[in-house]
Amino acid sequence: MTRGLPLIVTRPEPGNAATVARAAALGLDARAMPLFAARTLPWTPPAADDYDVMLLTSAQAVRLAGPQLAALAALPVYAVGDATAAAAAGAGLTVARTGEADAQALLDVMASGKIARILWLCGRDRSAFDPRGMTLQPLPCYTVDPVDPPSEWSGLIAAPAVLLAHSGRAARRIAALAGPPRAHLALVAISPAVAAAAGAGWAERTASAQPTDAGMLALAAALCHKGEK
Known part of the structure; x- marks a missing residue:
């Protein structure tokens, strides 16, 4: 059973599917929203x-x-x-x-x-x-x-959600697509440098201590469940 805010995974495949699977195993409502293709x-x-x-x-x-x-x-x-x-x-x-x-x-x-x-x-x-x-x-x-965002993208980011940024390019693109009104969105970055690339204005912006999915998802889980309260 999934709970909490949606978790938006933006990395390209095949990493996207792997991250979504790890997040789902933690009970998170993970959504595959790749913004790039390799x-x-x-x-x-x-x-x-x-x-x-x-x-x-x-x-x-x-x-x-x-x-x-x-x-x-x-x-x-x-x-x-x-x-x-x-x-x-x-x-x-x-x-x-x-x-x-x-x-x-x-x-x-x-x-x-x-x-x-x-x-x-x-x-x-x-x-x-x-x-x-x-x-x-x-x-x-x-x-x-870059590829066009999936059709569900606009609806997802219009409401509170948590986004994952696995690179500086991803952080900048997420910020550009989210636009200035993003105080309802939280962002988890793979490193402090990637978090900085996303700019300010987020409800929360945090970075994993280690550049791993496990570190990012631990932070994301806390934010997803915090957001549902």
């Missing part, structure tokens, strides 16, 4: 010998890289988050380390080791990080593009 970009793998390690900041890179990924299997992987690490391992890559915070924190750790050349298999739209003196080479293999 697709593969053409890319050519470089010589693996030109790099020391591969950085993965999203499981989407593994899912959408295609058969070219096999050419980089010799590179140890540094992955941000358990989901990315699991996707890499499932694709036959060797995960050397999993970062529990964000990409910058993982790069800081990498800088303390004997790592000089990093290949970053990533999306076309990506954040900027300080490589701490290392060479960080982005190689886009996928893109995540």
